[in-house]
Amino acid sequence: MARRYDSRTTIFSPEGRLYQIEYAMEAISHAGTCIGILAQDGVVLAAEKRVTSKLLDKAEASNEKIFNLNSNILAGVAGITADANSLVNYARMQAQKYLYTYDDNIPVEQLTQRLCDLKQGYTQYGGLRPFGVSLLYAGHDMHHGFQLYHSDPSGNYSGWKATCVGANNGTAQSLLKQDYRDGVSLWSAAPNQQDETEGSKCGAVELACKILGKTLDATTIDSDKVEFAILKLDPKTGEPKGHILKAPEIDKLLTKKEWTFHEETLVISSDSGSDNDDEIGNTGSIHTLNASSDSFVVPKLDNAIQFILFVQACVECSSTRSRIEITNILTNYLRIVRKNDPDALLPSLWLFSSQLGPPYEPNELGVGKLVLNGALKDVAALSPTRLKQLHNRLGDIGDVAFEATRNVISVVKPKPLTVSQVYGTFKDIATQHGPRSVTAKTNLVKKLLVSAKAEQARWLMRALVQNLRIGAVRTTLSHALARAFAVGTPIDLPSAEKIVRRVYARHPNYTTLVKALLDSGLNELEMKVPVQVGTPVQPMLGAITRSLADVQTRLRGQPFTSEAKLDGQRCQLHASLVDSKQKNGWTSPLVRDNTYLYVRLFSRRLEDMTEKYPDAAMSLYEIFKNEPSLSSIVLDAEIAAIDDMDNIRSFQELSNRSRKAVDVDEVKIRVAVFGFDCMLFNGETLLDKPFRERRSIMRTHVPPFKPSSITYAPWDHMPSIDDTGLVEISAFFEKCMTMKAEGIMVKLLDYYEPTDTDDAVKTRRKALPATYEPDKRAESWLKVKKDYLEDVGDSIDLVPIGAWHGMGRKNQFWSPILLGVYDDDEGAVTAVCKCMSGFSDAFYKAIGERYAEGSSNVSKHAFPGVIIGDTSPDVYFQPSEVWECRGADITQSPVYPAAKGRISDKGLSIRFPRFIRVREDKDVEQANTAADLASMYEKQQSG
Numbered sequence: 001m002a003r004r005y006d007s008r009t010t011i012f013s014p015e016g017r018l019y020q021i022e023y024a025m026e027a028i029s030h031a032g033t034c035i036g037i038l039a040q041d042g043v044v045l046a047a048e049k050r051v052t053s054k055l056l057d058k059a060e061a062s063n064e065k066i067f068n069l070n071s072n073i074l075a076g077v078a079g080i081t082a083d084a085n086s087l088v089n090y091a092r093m094q095a096q097k098y099l100y101t102y103d104d105n106i107p108v109e110q111l112t113q114r115l116c117d118l119k120q121g122y123t124q125y126g127g128l129r130p131f132g133v134s135l136l137y138a139g140h141d142m143h144h145g146f147q148l149y150h151s152d153p154s155g156n157y158s159g160w161k162a163t164c165v166g167a168n169n170g171t172a173q174s175l176l177k178q179d180y181r182d183g184v185s186l187w188s189a190a191p192n193q194q195d196e197t198e199g200s201k202c203g204a205v206e207l208a209c210k211i212l213g214k215t216l217d218a219t220t221i222d223s224d225k226v227e228f229a230i231l232k233l234d235p236k237t238g239e240p241k242g243h244i245l246k247a248p249e250i251d252k253l254l255t256k257k258e259w260t261f262h263e264e265t266l267v268i269s270s271d272s273g274s275d276n277d278d279e280i281g282n283t284g285s286i287h288t289l290n291a292s293s294d295s296f297v298v299p300k301l302d303n304a305i306q307f308i309l310f311v312q313a314c315v316e317c318s319s320t321r322s323r324i325e326i327t328n329i330l331t332n333y334l335r336i337v338r339k340n341d342p343d344a345l346l347p348s349l350w351l352f353s354s355q356l357g358p359p360y361e362p363n364e365l366g367v368g369k370l371v372l373n374g375a376l377k378d379v380a381a382l383s384p385t386r387l388k389q390l391h392n393r394l395g396d397i398g399d400v401a402f403e404a405t406r407n408v409i410s411v412v413k414p415k416p417l418t419v420s421q422v423y424g425t426f427k428d429i430a431t432q433h434g435p436r437s438v439t440a441k442t443n444l445v446k447k448l449l450v451s452a453k454a455e456q457a458r459w460l461m462r463a464l465v466q467n468l469r470i471g472a473v474r475t476t477l478s479h480a481l482a483r484a485f486a487v488g489t490p491i492d493l494p495s496a497e498k499i500v501r502r503v504y505a506r507h508p509n510y511t512t513l514v515k516a517l518l519d520s521g522l523n524e525l526e527m528k529v530p531v532q533v534g535t536p537v538q539p540m541l542g543a544i545t546r547s548l549a550d551v552q553t554r555l556r557g558q559p560f561t562s563e564a565k566l567d568g569q570r571c572q573l574h575a576s577l578v579d580s581k582q583k584n585g586w587t588s589p590l591v592r593d594n595t596y597l598y599v600r601l602f603s604r605r606l607e608d609m610t611e612k613y614p615d616a617a618m619s620l621y622e623i624f625k626n627e628p629s630l631s632s633i634v635l636d637a638e639i640a641a642i643d644d645m646d647n648i649r650s651f652q653e654l655s656n657r658s659r660k661a662v663d664v665d666e667v668k669i670r671v672a673v674f675g676f677d678c679m680l681f682n683g684e685t686l687l688d689k690p691f692r693e694r695r696s697i698m699r700t701h702v703p704p705f706k707p708s709s710i711t712y713a714p715w716d717h718m719p720s721i722d723d724t725g726l727v728e729i730s731a732f733f734e735k736c737m738t739m740k741a742e743g744i745m746v747k748l749l750d751y752y753e754p755t756d757t758d759d760a761v762k763t764r765r766k767a768l769p770a771t772y773e774p775d776k777r778a779e780s781w782l783k784v785k786k787d788y789l790e791d792v793g794d795s796i797d798l799v800p801i802g803a804w805h806g807m808g809r810k811n812q813f814w815s816p817i818l819l820g821v822y823d824d825d826e827g828a829v830t831a832v833c834k835c836m837s838g839f840s841d842a843f844y845k846a847i848g849e850r851y852a853e854g855s856s857n858v859s860k861h862a863f864p865g866v867i868i869g870d871t872s873p874d875v876y877f878q879p880s881e882v883w884e885c886r887g888a889d890i891t892q893s894p895v896y897p898a899a900k901g902r903i904s905d906k907g908l909s910i911r912f913p914r915f916i917r918v919r920e921d922k923d924v925e926q927a928n929t930a931a932d933l934a935s936m937y938e939k940q941q942s943g
Contacts, residue, residue, distance in 0.1 A: 010126055014383060021123060024130040024153040026393060027079060033166040033215055034065060034076040036136040037176075038148040039204040042186045042232035043138035045076040046208040048166065048216055049225055066229045070095035072105040072140050072240040074229050078166035079133030087131060091115055105240075108139030108147045112157050120155025130154070134165040138231045140240035146231070168215040170455065171319040174312070175211050186232060205230065209254060214319055221254060223247035298340050299416070305341040307417035307452070309333070310348060311459045317470035321864060323827040326471045330480035337419070338484055342518055347423030349510045352477055354466040356423075356430055358509045360536060360600075360608045361584070365430050367445070367464050370438055372397060375445035380404040395854040397465055398458040405453035414451040422448060422460065467856045467878065471864030474925060476827050478504050485517050496522055503529050505538040505774035506687065508606060531685045533576040533632050534585065536602035538775035540636075540677075542745055542783035544796075544932055546939045548729055551746050551782055556768065558752045561695075562729050563676055563720040564736040565743045565783065567651045568640030569921060570604040571613070571673070575620045576632035585610050588621040597624050604921040612657065613639060614664045615713040616673050622712060623705055629682075630701055636677035636772075638718065642670050646714060648740050655920075664711045675702060676718035676745075679772055690770035691780075692749040722749070733784070743785035777932065795886045796821075796910065796936070797919055797927045799829045801866050802873030803851065810836075813844035814851060818873045819885065819913065820866070821898050823930040829879045830867040830930060832898035832908065833887070838915030851877050869897035869907065882919040882927045888912040890937045902934035 013019055032048035047065035066076045067084075069091045077084040094114050098106035115135065122128045130153040137149040150165065151157035162180045164172035181189070187203040202210070208228070212221055228245040245253065299306040313333040317326045330352065337344050350356055356363035377387055382404055390400045425444055432440040445464065452460050462468050479497045486496035499522055504513060507529045516528035531537060545554060574585075578598045581587045585600035585608070599617040601609040610617060616639060624630050641654035657669040678698035679686055686694050698717070705715040719739070721732045733744055752768040768780045785795065802818035805811070816836035820829040839847075851858050857878035862868050866879060893909035900907040 010124065013386070017386075018123065018154075019389075021130050021154050023393075024079075024132045025134075027132045028134045028153070028165060029167065029169065031078040031080075031133075031166045032065060033164060033168055033172065033212065034078040034134075034136055035162075035164045035172060035176075035208050035211055036076060036138055036148045036150070036160065037162045037180065037184075037204040037208055038138075038146060038160065039184050039186045040146075042204070042230055043074070043140075043146050043148055044186060044204045044208050045074055045136060045138050045227075045229045045231075046212055047076045047078070047227045048212070049227055064227070066227045066244055068242055068244065069111065069137075070099070070105055070139075071242070072231075073108055073111060074138045074231050074242040074244070076136040076138070076229070077133055079131075083131045083133040084135075087115055087118070087133060087135065090118060105141060107141045107143055108137060109144070109149065109159075111139070112137050112149045112151060116151050116155040116157045118155075119151065119153060123154060136163065136165060138229070138242075140231060140233070164211075164215075168319070171315060172211050172215045174315055175214060175319075176207075179207055179210075186230065205253070223250040223254075226250065226254075228253065298336060300340065301416050301418055303341065304418040304420055305337055305344045307419050307422050307460075308456060309336065310351065310419050310422075311456050314459045314462075314468060314470050315455060317472065318864065321471070321862075323471065323476060323865075326864075327476050327480050327483070330472060330477065331483040334480055334484035335487065338518075341419075344419040345518070346510060346514045347420050349477060349481065349514065351419070351423060351426075351463055352468070352470075352472045353474065353510070354463070354468055356426055357511065358535075359606045360602055363427075363430055365426060365464065365466065366432075366437075367429060367441060371441045371445060372461060372464065374438075374442040375449055376401060376404050378442075379446055379449040380408055391854070396462075396856060396859075398462040401449075401461040402454055402458040405449065405457040408453055417448065417451045417456065417460075422463070426464070462856075465856055469863055469878065471827070473827050473865055474504075475501070475824070481513075481517070482522070485522050489522065491522050499525055501775075502526070505776075506531050506685075507535050508538055509535055531634065531680050531687060533574045533598070533634060533680065534582075534600055536572050536574070536606045537634065537679050537687075537772075538606070539570060539572070539604055540773050540775075540781065541777040541926070542781035543777050543779050544928075544936055545746075545782045545784055546936065548733065548784060549726060550939065551729065551784070552724065552726070554779065554782060555746070555748055556752055556754075557724075558768070559722070559749045560724060561691075561720050561722045561747050561749055562732050563718045563745045563747065564674075564739060564741045565745050565785070566638045566640045566648060566674060566718075567740055567742045568638045568648075568654055568671075568674075569609075569651075571609065571616070571637050571639045572602040573616065573620060573633075573635040573637055573673070573675075574600045574602070575624065575630075575634075577624070577630075584608070586614065586617045588617075591621070591624055592628075597621050604926070605923050611660045612662055613671060613713065614662055615667055615671065615711060616715075618664060619673065619705055619707065619712045619715045622707070623702060623715065627701060627703075631682045632680065633678065633682070633702065634680035635675045635698065635702065636679065637673050637675040639671050639673055639713075642672045642714070644670075646672065648672070650740060667710050670710060670713070672714040672716065674716055674718045676720075677772060678702075687772040687774065689772075690750050691747055691772075692770070694772065743783065746782040746784060748780040777929070795884050795916055796933070797882050797922060798832065798835075798885050798913075799879045799882055799924050799927050800847075800851075800877050801829055801831060801879055802862075802868070802876045803847075804834075804874045810844070812848075813841075814847050814875075815839070815844065817847070818868075818871065818877075819883065820879070821930050821933050822925055822927045823867070823898070825930070826867060828865045828867050829924065829927075830898045830900075830907070831869050831871060831896050832933065833896065833910040833913045834871075835883075835885060835913040835915055837913070838885070843915075851875075867897050870895045879924045882922040882924065884916040884919050885910070885913045886916055887914065890933065890940055892937075899930040899934040899937070902930060903937060908933050908937055 032050045034047040037044050045066050049063050049065055066074060067088045069075050075088060091111060094111060095106045119131050122130055132153065134152050140146050148160045149157050150160055150163050162176045184204050186205050189202055212226055228250050229242060231240060231242045234241045299308050313329055316329045320326060337348055373387055376382065390403055394400050394403060425448055429441050429444050448460055449457060478500050482496040482500035483493050486493055503525050512529050516525055520528055545551060576598050577591060577595045579595055581596065582598045585598055588597040591597050599620050601613050601616060603609050641649040643649055653669060675698055678694045681697050704717065707714060721728060736744055748768055748770045751770045754767060770780055798819040798821060800817050801820045803814035804816055806813045806815035816834040818831055819833055819835050820831045823830045857880060859876050862876045863878050887910035889911050891909055891911055892904060892906040894906050896907040896909045898907050
């Protein structure tokens, strides 16, 4: 009897709930969308038709979503089709009985009541289950004119001006709140509207089309996907007449206009605001405001932007997969914040980026299920059993929070959350450590949840697990930030984006960037935010080349150097003389003249590695002691494992070194540091200097250092030769192989500018800079790996984005895995191939744990920022890591969208891909790009 309330509609749970009714409503929330909009001259219904198989005969399929109940009443349904058919037949019978008895059409509300009485009866008796369907009733009678009602499985009903049931109903409701206006007609907007949004400038039919276009999980909508019906008065008889549109009429309606909101990059917001507004969409649409709009209501509390505005931006971003639309929404949001609450600009950027600060600072939230579930359980008064049921049913912690809090009623209404308050609390959570940290973190989360429910709770929880899933990748955020500051200045948007992206690549920290933008704007940004010791520079990357012979052609015969590409870990070394001990990094004993040496080491992913390599930091200390000309320096280098004879060992051995708190007196895996570039010398930025000059400065002022103790790591310059002959390069390549190197890096020494008589001009080739290009894969650096000598083809770094359930021996694992490349133009990962080779059972198990069904990084739908193409994996992965793979060759593919349009109207795919290893030193945006893939294909085709 303890659990019977969960399976019977006649027994209440201890919390006073009828779970079977809630389960029925959950089933409806996954059904096709159905929208109803009441106009002054009629009612429009629009519904999504879901075709579950290409083999289904559409002409014979019973997948209707809109029905005629009587001459004066239409109904749209969402839910189980069989249940809908049963209720529709019952409603038609009741309408005919009324007509037979009274010789008149049944009043709309009376028919609604009769169906609700039937549905409510199914919750009163044992052995019955609720109807798994919700209905929208669109009707007209002489008593109340045009009416729109909605009923749910419990038997409740209510009248509406506009509403939605089924999938994505939350997004649709938000859009309806923004754009519906009293007095709207079927085909034209409401007159005399002073607070127009783009959506409010149209009639009810057009509004329904627009909202379907925004909420359906499809790139286009047509008569195969939707149904439309219009109820209006017959102009001849004056009687109500319902008309369900046929396929040609729907297609004509949908092609009449492009049913997407007008994309505006500019927004002007008002200074007015409401302290009590806690509903999504009451402020207006962030996306659809244009430059002349002054109607946007900014929700503020004591002049601080409320968290509800951040939530609205997340809701609007999550409702689209268009990178342009997401950029516009974020731009508009940042402009609103900049104007109304500049102090909330930085917290907003960190929250959108799912970080509390830069990756090299200690900003770990450390919030797990114990903290989140404890806070939810207390705030929503949920039993552990009920909370577990929500997790099992919904999976996503944000959706669980939405469901758990949407009906919570507070005796005293709490103050609205502000963006700065939420971010500040997150920072407080990150500082909690020790045996009582779980309790402290839980209490802090509870304080936030008390003031948040429904949508706010959903996005608060997603922010806490740092997984918003709105497609706000770094490039998109930087473009939005640039646009937000470019409006109203002479700087055009592309130039602004270039400036911000360039500065961020040199100094990747929003804290410094935003302060400079607020102080001086875009004009002085590069001067205000320079390369600085203690802040890592985004690393420069090399382009892929498929043969040694290709090197001279791609570098136009200009002088270059060939360096060993060691199989180690990329490291950026920062060192500067300071007059006091520093908070982060490592500060040495006194160097000279009452000065210390401040040292920080960073990984390719910009994470602090100073604790991992204290012996490398100690070597810099010795170098500075012996070089009085040095005051500060930033070096690019490779750290490799070595044995007792200083011979280079494999990367696998290096990966076994502890990551934190390595004791220099008890080093078990020795390392050596090989420097190959210099980005800053004695406070002067060298990024714009040619490589020959940068290298000369490094070699002159940072000489090799061979220590006599394991306390210090050996320091040397990367082995290289400055010879352009193919024979010499090949010999050097072979020598590097004996050093256990991956291959060589070929680098242009001097800047190359084509002349008027140069063949490069005739072939429209661009100039080749020899400068250091942060966060770019430049053509002036060419990567040649040993794979070429083995005649296997180059490895390529890909991102796992989906998977299928394994078959046979692999039925307990994910296999195959869908992989993708990063597309700079799309700001998304695009699918390129399936991989099922190269995995061990242990790695399969690790994949299953990392991408467990029901976890926040696994979904039944593609995540924002992922383009799948014509393949359909069983599950989709949140892009979060990079795998090195190798394949036989690259082919054109009609299935995969990677690099589509770069070679032809088809995409590119990798044949027979094989997994090599996880690239822990790379993040998603550092994977190979669609442009890389296209370049590899072209070189493959040219032999």
